[in-house]
Amino acid sequence: MKIPPVKGTRDFYPQEMAVRNWIIDGWKRVSVRNGFEEYDAPIFEYLKMFQIKSGDEIVEQLFSLTDRGGRELALRPEITPSLARMVNQRINSLPRPIKWFSVPRLFRAERPQKGRLREFFQWNVDIIGVDDVLADAEVIFCALDYLREVGLGRDDVVVKISSRQMLAALLRSVGVARSELEELYAVLDKRNKLPDDAFEEMLAEKIADEGKRRKVIDLMSVESIEQINELLELDETAQESVNELERLFELLGVMGVAEYCEFDIGIVRGLAYYTGIVYEIYDKASELRAIGGGGRYDDLLKQFGGPAIPATGFGIGDCVLAILLEDKGLLERQLPSRKLDYFVACVDKSYRQAAVELTMKLRSAGWTAGFSYKTAKLSKQLKEASDQKAKKCIIIGDEFKNRQLVVKDMATGEQETVDYDKFFSGLESKAR
RNA sequence: GUGAGAGUAGCUCAGAUGGUUAGAGCACUGGAUUGUGGAUCCAGGGGUCGCGGGUUCGAGUCCCGUCUUUCACCCCA
Numbered sequence: 008m009k010i011p012p013v014k015g016t017r018d019f020y021p022q023e024m025a026v027r028n029w030i031i032d033g034w035k036r037v038s039v040r041n042g043f044e045e046y047d048a049p050i051f052e053y054l055k056m057f058q059i060k061s062g063d064e065i066v067e068q069l070f071s072l073t074d075r076g077g078r079e080l081a082l083r084p085e086i087t088p089s090l091a092r093m094v095n096q097r098i099n100s101l102p103r104p105i106k107w108f109s110v111p112r113l114f115r116a117e118r119p120q121k122g123r124l125r126e127f128f129q130w131n132v133d134i135i136g137v138d139d140v141l142a143d144a145e146v147i148f149c150a151l152d153y154l155r156e157v158g159l160g161r162d163d164v165v166v167k168i169s170s171r172q173m174l175a176a177l178l179r180s181v182g183v184a185r186s187e188l189e190e191l192y193a194v195l196d197k198r199n200k201l202p203d204d205a206f207e208e209m210l211a212e213k214i215a216d217e218g219k220r221r222k223v224i225d226l227m228s229v230e231s232i233e234q235i236n237e238l239l240e241l242d243e244t245a246q247e248s249v250n251e252l253e254r255l256f257e258l259l260g261v262m263g264v265a266e267y268c269e270f271d272i273g274i275v276r277g278l279a280y281y282t283g284i285v286y287e288i289y290d291k292a293s294e295l296r297a298i299g300g301g302g303r304y305d306d307l308l309k310q311f312g313g314p315a316i317p318a319t320g321f322g323i324g325d326c327v328l329a330i331l332l333e334d335k336g337l338l339e340r341q342l343p344s345r346k347l348d349y350f351v352a353c354v355d356k357s358y359r360q361a362a363v364e365l366t367m368k369l370r371s372a373g374w375t376a377g378f379s380y381k382t383a384k385l386s387k388q389l390k391e392a393s394d395q396k397a398k399k400c401i402i403i404g405d406e407f408k409n410r411q412l413v414v415k416d417m418a419t420g421e422q423e424t425v426d427y428d429k430f431f432s433g434l435e436s437k438a439r
Numbered sequence: 440g441u442g443a444g445a446g447u448a449g450c451u452c453a454g455a456u457g458g459u460u461a462g463a464g465c466a467c468u469g470g471a472u473u474g475u476g477g478a479u480c481c482a483g484g485g486g487u488c489g490c491g492g493g494u495u496c497g498a499g500u501c502c503c504g505u506c507u508u509u510c511a512c513c514c515c516a
Contacts, residue, residue: 011489011507057516065516067440085516113516118440120510277515296515322516354474389476397476404474417476 015117015125021345027128029341030157030325030332031110034130037153038108041145043132046107048089054079056088059310060280070114070125082114085322086131087304088311094135095313103136122296122327130299133320135308140251143284143303143319144258150288150299150321151264158337161291164298167271168255168286171302173248174275177235180242181222187213189279191223198227198273232256232270248283255284280304288323290331298331299323348374350397350417352388354404362403365412372434393417 012018019027035045054071071081083089086109094105109131119125132149134142147166154164174195175188183191194209201209207224214220229235232252241249252270259265276285283303290298301321309315332338349369353362362378369376377395379388385402392400402413402422412430415422 014507060516065514068514068516087516115516117514119508120512123515280516352475384472385474386472386476391476393476400476402474413474415475420476422475 013125015119017124017126026329026338026341027325030329031128031130033153033157034108034110034323037149037156038130038132041106041132041149041152043106043108043149046090046093046109047111048083048086048093048109050112051080051082052089054081056092057081057084060088060307068116070116083111084113084115086111086113086129087133087307087320087322090131090133091308091311091313094316095308095311098308098313098316104142105133105135107135108132122324122330124326128325130323130325131320133318135318136316137319138317140255140284141258144255144262146301146319146321147259147268147286148262148264150301150323151267153323154267154288155264157332159331159335161266163291163331163335164267164288165291166268166286166288167274168252168268168284169270169272169274170248170252170283171275171281171285172283173235173245173252174272176242176245176248177226177239178223180239180245181226182216182219183214183223192275192279193277195223195227195273196275196277198275199271227272229272230270235272251284276300276302280307280310282306284319286321288321290334295327295330298327345395346375347377347392347395347397348399349376350388350392350395350400351376351378352385352392352400352402353378353382354385354402356382358403358407361407365401365403368431369434372431374434 017023038045051072054066054069057065057069065084066081069081069084071079073079090107090109094101110128111131112126113129114126116125117123130153132146134146147168151164151166171192174192175185178188178191179185191213194206194213197209198206207220210220210223214223225238226235229238232249235241235249239245256265256268256270259268274285274287276287281302282305285300285302287297287300289295299322301319303317303319305317306315307318329338349366351362351366351369353359359382366376366378377397379391381387381391389400397417400415400417402415404413406413406424407427410427411424412427413422413424414430
């Protein structure tokens with residue numbers, strides 16, 4: 008009976024595994040050099056943990072189960088709640104700022120489509136305990152540091168940035184009630200995803216008043232922070248958040264990544280918990296869904312039963328990123344790394360044991376070494392050596408009776424006969 | 440959850456109007472070559488044609504269902 012892979016999952020053959028490792032190793036390396044420490048949490052949590060933040064709607068999109076003790080659990084669809092829990096548990100003993108990252112494997116029971124699967128990896132980088140917009144700039148830099156390193160330039164990716172707090176203040180100043188904001192965000196989030204008339208139609212369902220609606224549409228059409236000043240009289244909160252955004256762009260300039268960043272008032276994020284700066288990372292051609300996104304979530308730890316501590320961070324998934332990297336031709340070189348330092352061949356069955364023994368000696372000395380399961384035909388063994396990308400091939404033949412080996416350089420084809428003991432004394436000094 | 444397209448060997452795909460034993464290239468295994476690899480040539484293995492049901496003397500081909508997949512919508516943490 009053939010059992011197929013589960014819907015929305017991937018098998019990682021060595022080829023795909025090499026790509027996955029390359030992506031994740033890059034995430035980790037960049038996180039560490041930006042001063043972040045790695046953490047992780049269980050792959051399943053109490054179901055209710057994921058309901059706190061997002062409500063019952065989210066439950067439909069979770070893989071959930073009841074264990075034998077009757078506990079209602081769910082495979083994690085994100086790691087931020089676990090992060091909040093972990094930080095809250097030790098909030099009084101953790102030195103601040105808390106700069107942590109993680110590469111969790113996540114699960115969402117959605118219908119798979121381009122760039123979205125049911126099981127995936129996500130790079131999460133967060134700074135907890137810093138109010139300053141400098142922290143937002145630092146995590147954005149961290150994301151760009153990675154993207155730049157793997158070869159994505161300013162013609163490939165863009166970070167679109169706005170501020171929830173500013174948007175809220177501006178909407179209130181044009182007459183939108185505080186209680187209407189939440190629902191409106193969902194519509195405004197579509198601003199960049201819909202044609203103008205469809206967007207306006209959708210907006211009309213939320214805002215009946217023509218004049219008020221016009222003002223919102225005008226507001227959502229601004230293309231720069233300066234334009235906001237021209238369009239509206241700013242109250243104190245609005246001015247504060249505009250200043251904050253301006254400072255963020257200034258800092259991104261200092262960090263040398265300004266050309267990757269642009270203001271876009273249409274960035275709202277679907278998620279309710281964002282409180283300040285929000286951003287999404289897109290491919291420049293905007294052909295794919297968002298590569299990642301993030302923002303400030305100053306109230307989240309409190310919602311999870313902790314003190315009110317400011318926090319900011321982002322997440323980047325592996326699916327869209329891999330598609331973009333593939334499109335840009337940046338994955339071609341990521342092949343499985345089965346590269347042998349030495350391949351040990353023997354010309355005759357009688358030398359087989361010597362070949363095995365020699366191979367193990369090489370391995371113990373720290374070299375990557377292999378031998379063939381075939382003993383017939385040297386030519387076959389040499390073919391196997393080149394298939395496995397061996398740098399050198401050691402041939403054990405009749406010279407071995409005089410304790411000598413033939414060492415062949417597979418790249419140049421040159422070979423020399425060397426004394427067995429000399430070969431090993433030379434090797435060990437090299438390995439150190 | 441809604442809508443549309445697709446499913447033949449590990450991969451890419453042939454297989455008019457239903458008709459004997461379902462093919463090719465690549466990949467894989469072996470040989471040509473008993474102490475010298477990447478090439479070439481030759482040979483071989485590999486398929487319940489996604490699965491189930493129906494129509495028919497006969498189904499890879501037509502019909503229905505189902506699963507998977509792709510794309511879009513919903514949603515996007």
